[in-house]
Every structure is written in structure tokens, then in C-alpha cells.
Amino acid sequence: MQLIGSYLSPFVRRVAISMNVMDQPYEQNSILAFASPDQIRCHNPLIRVPTIVLDDGDVLVESYAILDYLDELAGDSKRLTPANGPERRRVMKDTAVAVGSMDRAQWAVYEYRHRPQEKVHEPWAEHNDSRAIGGLQYLDRLASEVGETGWLSNTDRMSQSDISAVVAYSFATAVRPNLNLANAAPALTSFVARCEALTPFADAVIPE
Ligand SMILES: N[C@@H](CCC(=O)N[C@@H](CS)C(=O)NCC(=O)O)C(=O)O
Numbered sequence: 001m002q003l004i005g006s007y008l009s010p011f012v013r014r015v016a017i018s019m020n021v022m023d024q025p026y027e028q029n030s031i032l033a034f035a036s037p038d039q040i041r042c043h044n045p046l047i048r049v050p051t052i053v054l055d056d057g058d059v060l061v062e063s064y065a066i067l068d069y070l071d072e073l074a075g076d077s078k079r080l081t082p083a084n085g086p087e088r089r090r091v092m093k094d095t096a097v098a099v100g101s102m103d104r105a106q107w108a109v110y111e112y113r114h115r116p117q118e119k120v121h122e123p124w125a126e127h128n129d130s131r132a133i134g135g136l137q138y139l140d141r142l143a144s145e146v147g148e149t150g151w152l153s154n155t156d157r158m159s160q161s162d163i164s165a166v167v168a169y170s171f172a173t174a175v176r177p178n179l180n181l182a183n184a185a186p187a188l189t190s191f192v193a194r195c196e197a198l199t200p201f202a203d204a205v206i207p208e
Contacts, residue, residue, distance in 0.1 A: 001019075001024070001026045001054055001055055002028075002029055002052065002053040003015060003027070003028050003029065003052055004029045004031055004039075004040060004049055004050065004051040004052070004053065005028075005029075005030070005033070006032055006207065007030075008207060009033075009049050010102040010105075010106070010170075012049050012050040012063075013204055013206065014063060014099075014163055015052070015066050015070075016028065017163050017166075017200050018163055020199070020201075020203050020204060021158060021200045022078045022079075023078070024074065026052075030207075033047055033048055044059065044061045048062075050066055052066050052069075064099075067160060071083075080159050080160040080163065081159065082155070082159070087153075091153045091155065091159045091161050094142065094165070095159075095160045095161040095164045097135045098135065098139060098164035098167070099168070101135030101168040102164075104132035104135065105128070105129075105168070105175055105176050107128040108125045108126075108129050109176060111128070112125065129178070129179060132176065132179065133179055133185075136168065136179075136184070136185050139165045139168075139169070139185070143185075143187035143188040143190070143191040144187035146191060152165055158195075162195065165192075166201065169185070170206060174206055
């Protein structure tokens with residue numbers, strides 16, 4: 001299985017960490033979508049990462065669809081989003097907030113990265129920053145109740161919401177340091193430190 005995309009992308013990183021947690025072997029191909037579009041276009045018409053090329057040549061796009069397939073492959077003992085019931089609803093909701101926070105932080109940073117300086121619209125970046133903070137503070141409230149060993153969606157082991165929350169926090173901190181998340185989300189900050197020290201996370205660090 002080939003995972004296309006750099007760990008600079010939070011969407012790629014949440015897939016990589018999920019595969020590490022599930023013991024799913026993969027080969028990472030660290031292509032940057034903006035720098036090398038042709039190498040991705042041949043697999044994905046959207047020219048976005050993550051893109052996964054399966055061993056039989058089939059291709060999956062979009063992190064949600066990829067993770068859904070990986071959960072199915074892993075089976076009930078290893079899946080990261082529960083298969084059904086209130087547990088599934090809860091993990092789906094908390095994951096959606098985490099992924100929405102990634103989106104918002106990305107839109108804020110793209111405002112500076114992909115527009116000429118004279119066309120940057122600061123209020124749009126600030127709007128997205130405030131929505132990213134809103135999502136991360138929701139996760140912070142969950143983190144304030146997990147103690148030293150618990151998980152954000154109250155599951156008995158790590159779930160997709162934990163992985164996506166940690167990735168969203170670390171990405172937002174890297175690209176929008178102005179958010180000052182250590183102050184704005186202190187419980188989440190401690191939870192992230194606990195998780196980033198674990199091998200599945202440390203094996204997929206954000207490059208310098
Ligand atoms: N909804 C997508 C988001 C993927 C995404 O935005 N990827 C970015 C990298 S972080 C990308 O490939 N951008 C290239 C572009 O926008 O042209 C997912 O969950 O996979």
C-alpha cells in the first residue's frame with residue numbers, strides 16, 4: 001500500500017498515524033501537491049493528498065474514505081471508529097470537529113501562502129483562526145476530563161477522534177503560532193504531549 005503525501009499535511013498525517021496504530025504496513029511517498037501536481041494527477045483527479053494506492057492498483061482519495069477502508073480492513077478489534085451505536089456517533093462527531101479545525105487552520109494559512117501580499121484579506125484569516133480555536137477549545141473541554149490515561153470520546157482505547165485532535169492541534173500550532181494554544185487549550189496541550197510521545201505518532205512527525 002502506498003500513501004502519497006507529506007506529513008506536513010494534517011490529512012495525510014492522520015492517515016499515517018492511524019495505519020501505525022493499526023499495524024498496517026505502508027510505503028510513504030512524500031510528494032507535495034503544489035510542487036509536483038503531475039505525480040498526483042495520474043492517481044487523483046483532485047490533485048490532493050492523502051491519496052492511497054492499494055496493492056491491487058486501486059486508488060482511494062480523501063482521508064475520510066481512506067480511513068473508512070482501513071477500519072474495514074482492520075476489523076472490529078483494531079478499527080479506530082466504532083462500527084455502530086452511540087459510540088460511533090460520538091467518535092464521528094469529535095473527529096469531525098478535529099478535522100474541521102484542520103480545515104480552518106489550513107484556510108487561514110493558505111490566505112497568506114497562496115495570495116500575493118497585496119491581496120491578503122486579514123479578516124478572512126482571522127475569521128478562520130477564530131473557528132479553529134472554537135473547535136480546538138471544544139476538544140480542550142473533552143481533554144480536561146480524560147485524566148492521565150483516558151481518551152477524548154470516552155472510548156476504552158485510542159480512537160480516530162484522539163488521533164485527529166492531536167494532529168489538528170500540532171498542525172495548527174505549527175502553521176498558526178499566533179493562536180497560542182498552550183494558553184487557549186491547556187488540557188488539550190497536555191493530552192497532545194502525552195500522545196505525540198507514543199511511537200505511532202513519533203513515527204510520523206511533521207517535517208521541519
Ligand atoms: N478533505 C481532504 C483535504 C485534503 C487536503 O486539503 N489536502 C491538501 C494538503 S493539506 C492538498 O492536497 N492541497 C492541494 C490543493 O489544494 O491543491 C481530505 O480529508 O483528505
